[in-house]
Every structure is written in structure tokens, then in C-alpha cells.
Amino acid sequence: MGNVSIVLVSHSKKMGEGLLSLLDQLTVGKVHLASASGLGDELGTDATKVMEILESCPRDSDIVILFDLGSALMSCEVALELLGPDFASRVTIADAPFVEGAIAAAVESSLGHSREVVVGSALSARHLVKMQSDTEGG
Amino acid sequence: MGNVSIVLVSHSKKMGEGLLSLLDQLTVGKVHLASASGLGDELGTDATKVMEILESCPRDSDIVILFDLGSALMSCEVALELLGPDFASRVTIADAPFVEGAIAAAVESSLGHSREVVVGSALSARHLVKMQSDTEGG
């Protein structure tokens, strides 16, 4: 099990769960993954749910959070404040594209890398070129 | 109705539908939105489904596609080849973050902007700063 858990915080429960299953397929059990997405079945976020999901990550793991929109970020920040500084010191919220960042982070975590590396790869996903022109060759 | 339809192509049906409902909420009926995501309920993409969804967009609208992973891109490209050059000339596949690009594109389309502007805003979503440090002020 990688030492870095990945937590998804989206406004849509479906979006969080869908991405989770994609990450699951890529990391085949090597990473603790969880989603704290949606307000029940409605669109929204719930800071207390984020707290619960963070608390249920393995205690010896660091945590990287990916979020979709600014209001999800605020829920994450409230959750971290309520969990207190000791807990929060294990967590980094990544300012990264939600899907691409989560994929990069999950893959790096599955390779056993540190939180720093995992976060770095999530941030680098901003620059990911997903389409390649023919002339670029390799 | 904006002149630019937004089509989502994800490996996960849930992820596509979840994002769709988020865009729906933001654009309140002003933009034609559709998702061609998943291989049935399995993870994957289906180029013939992408074709169908593209063909069901309003005929007088341009189309911008957002996709999650490289293999979704390939399905989009096969679909465009099969639809032929006339149809394909109405479509741009955006090399943008899936969620952030789709939100930016949907908002621009809801404002009535052209395909060029919509695509531009999707690409700019790469540089979107979702977290702001306290010192940045405004």
C-alpha cells in the first residue's frame, strides 16, 4: 500500500465515484483511494463528510486531496481546520486539474513515492499534453 | 441557445454524467450539453456512441469535445473520421483539463461566444489557479 492516500472532493457524487473507479483500475489496490463528493445525491460538498473520509484514511499515510471547484476547496479547508493542525500537517490540497491531477497522483502513489512527489506530479498535470500533433513524432 | 455544443467523452459513464449535471446547473439550459462516456456501464469509450452523440447536436451548432484520457481521444478521432470532413470541420477536440476545461467552455458558450473563444477558454483552464494564497489579496 502506497504511503499517500488520495481523496477526491467533487460537487458531484457521480463524478467522484466515476473518477475513483478509473483510479482504482490504474492502481489495482496499491493506493488507498476515497471520494467525499456531493451533498448526498445533490450537487454540493459537505465539510463533515470530508472530515470523515480524511479520518478513515490509514493513519500512517499522508493524504493528497484533489478538488473540482473553489467551493469544494473551502469545504476541504474547513475540514482541515476542524481536524486540527496535527492532522492537517499530514495533508496537502493540490491545486491541480481534478481528473488529470488525480490520475498522476494515484500513479505516483502506487509507485511508493512521497507526498511531495505525488503532489508535484499532480501539479505537473496542468502541463500535460493530451493531444500530440503528427509532426511531433515520438 | 449558444452556438457551441459541449460534448464530454470520458471512460466513466458516471464521471461524464456527473460533470454534465454540474455544467447543466451553470448554464441553465443555454447550451446543448451531452456526454458520450463509458462503454455501457463499464470503463471505456465507444467511438460509435461518440458519433451518435455528435450527430444529435443541433445541426447549426459547432461542437467542442472535452475528453479525459488519450484512449478517449482516439475514439473521438475515429468518430470524426467516420463522420467525414464536412462534419469534422464543425468540431474541435480541446486539449484541456477535462473538468476545468469543460466548465470554462460551457460558461463561454452560454455567453454566446464562438467556437474559437470557447476552445480558447478551455485551453486557458490549464493555467487556472484554483487556490489562492492569502497574500495575493483580491
Add this chain to the structure above:
Amino acid sequence: MLTVDSFVQFVEAYHERLRALTDLLNVLDNRIGDGDHGTNMARGFDAAVKKLHQSSLGDLGMSCSTLAMTLISTVGGASGPLYGTAFLKLSTVWKGLKSVDGDSLRRGLTASLEGIQARGKAVPGDKTMVDVWYAMTSYLHQNDPFSSEVWNQAVETAQQAAVETKDKIAKKGRASYLGTRSVGVCDPGSVSSAVLFEELIHSFTGGALRLEWETLALY
């Protein structure tokens, strides 16, 4: 003076106002956001009233933190963590207090404004609820000692700040996606904040102004 009882009455009264204003707040948010601010706030305060009724509230600190926890878990939108943070800050300032006076109220609201700004990074003028919270606290800092005239003016100041968001360009929150197209509609969170102050001050003073809202002029 605010006591646990009058605080709960404030929440109940605000909840009633939100039920009546749900459509208006949704329409404002629909024009420049995602159309859910009224629904979000009504849902949150509906849950809050129920929760406060079920809880044994020893003091104002507990009352505020109970309200805050309910809001962060039931509002759903940006306004959830923002109002949640405001009441968490109040709960810290009012910890252990069974009643608060004007000074405490001002101190509490000032801390709340700081919390909202730390959370959302908005500054006054960004066309967010900060515009109203800032106008309110500034007014209270400039108008000492408190009189019923001052409280009435404070409530009007808050309303005016909400109305003045109409001509501003949103710099934060979903409305900021629209850039200059956000002009011409009042910020929904500013309106809900101004109404919150109406009800809070009404409960605090036992009878301050409740204002007329020219709702059609808001958008």
C-alpha cells in the same frame, strides 16, 4: 443583548425569511451563478433549526458552533463553508457566554468577517458577501456608543451594501466566471447576508428595523 434563546429565535426568524426569499435568491444566483443559493440557504437553515431544537445549548458558543457544523454539512455551496466559518468564529469569541452585548457582538462579527475573508480570499468590492459583512462591521466600528438609531442604521447600511453589489464586477465565486457580464445583478450571498443582519439585529435589540426590499430592483 443576545441570549441563547434570542439566538435560537434569530435562527428561526432567519429561516422563515429564507423560505420566503428562496426563489428570489435562486433567481439572482441563476443570473450570475448556478441558481442554487436560495435552495442551499433554505436547506441549511431548515436543518439548523431542527438541530438547535434537538440540542441542549449551554451557551452562545455552543449555539454558534452547532449552527456552524450544521451549515457546513447541509448548505452544499460556497456559502456553506463561508457562513459556517463565520459562525465558527463567533463560537470562539462567544465561548462560554450566556449573553452578549453590543461590544461582544461587534467583536464577534469582526472575527467572522476575518474568517470569511481568510476562507474565500475576497476583499470588499469583489461582489461577494464580504461587501456586506465589511460594511456592517465598519459601520459598527465607526458608530459608538450603540443606540437603537445606530442599530437601525447598521441594518440599512448592510442592505445598501447588498444593493450596491449590483453594479460591481464579480471577482470571486462562480459569478466571477462571467467577468463583466456579472454586472446588473445583485450578489445573492450579499442579499442573504443583509437579511441575516436584519434578523440578527432584530433579535439582539428586540425590535430593530425590518426593511422593505425592492426585489425587482435587485436584478
Add this chain to the structure above:
Amino acid sequence: MLTVDSFVQFVEAYHERLRALTDLLNVLDNRIGDGDHGTNMARGFDAAVKKLHQSSLGDLGMSCSTLAMTLISTVGGASGPLYGTAFLKLSTVWKGLKSVDGDSLRRGLTASLEGIQARGKAVPGDKTMVDVWYAMTSYLHQNDPFSSEVWNQAVETAQQAAVETKDKIAKKGRASYLGTRSVGVCDPGSVSSAVLFEELIHSFTGGALRLEWETLALY
């Protein structure tokens, strides 16, 4: 020589091979991808066999396009549009033909390779199915005229190219996320491609080699 009948037999035989190889291909993909290549291919060719049986196939062009359309809609992974594109190219080159000879086969496979490369932007050496398709077509271009010896060697060349992907670093597809950690496992799409060539050439010649696979050496 390949006819509509022997083409369908090829698809049937390849489908059988894929059923037997599903787990192996999944294991390879599990090590350096998302673990679904065997499942994807088996599902796609299962649907393809059914579809070909239901369709009236006038010529090889139609047979290939029917196969291609089935693959792009049922495989699900990257291999779907890639194999789909390969058979779409074959359908263009073989349009209207009731049978094809060695020259046509070579021309068709060359067009397929170009299609796969245009689609996936991989070059030989990137540890993708392109490595095998490239080895196959290069061999056929360098070994004219065709004899049964040449066909047997071609099949062995394809297998060898698949085995040689083991020590390469993936530059395309999901395995490329792993960078150098992709070394030590054969590319699953290369293995499925080499087996495809075994079966295609077997049907074409009416009896070319079927190879042993040292499956444990693949990862």
C-alpha cells in the same frame, strides 16, 4: 490467399486464442497499465464473431469494415480505436475484393500500420503494438517473393518483436505513466498483435506456423 470465408475463420480462430489468453493479457496490462487488455480484446472479438455471422459479407472490404466497427464500439480501451483503425484501413485497401494475395496483404498491413501510427502517434520502439506491426510489415517488404518459409518467418518475427518489448520503456499509452518502471513486462497490445498475425497468416496460407509462447518469460 484470403477470402471472405477464411477471413471469418481467422476472426473465429483469433477469438478462441484471445479467450485462452485473456488472463495472460490482463496480467501483463495489470503490471504496466490498467489490467483490462485481455478482457477488452475478448469482449471485442466475441462481439465481432457474432456480428460477422449475422452479416452478409459481400467482399473483404465489407468484412473488414464490419469487424472494425464492432471493435471500435465494444473493445473500450485504446486498443479499440487502434485495431479498429487497422481494419478500417484494410477495408479501404481491400474494397470490393473477394480474395487477396500476398501483395495485397502486404499493402493492406502497411496501410494499417500507417493508420495505427496516425491514430496513436507511436513510433517503433515506444513499446506499443506498433513495434509488432512495424516488424511484421518491414519483414514482408524485405522478403519477396513470398514462400511458406517467408510466412513462417514473418510470424516468428512478430512474436520476437512482442517479446522484445519487455526491455523497453513505454512512451505511449497508460504504461508510459510508469516511465522506466514499465521495463520488465511485455506490452500486452504487442502480444495480442503477434497472436493476431499468427492467426491471420495461418488462415491466409492455410497452415502457417502456430507458435509456442513462453508465457512466463513475458513478465
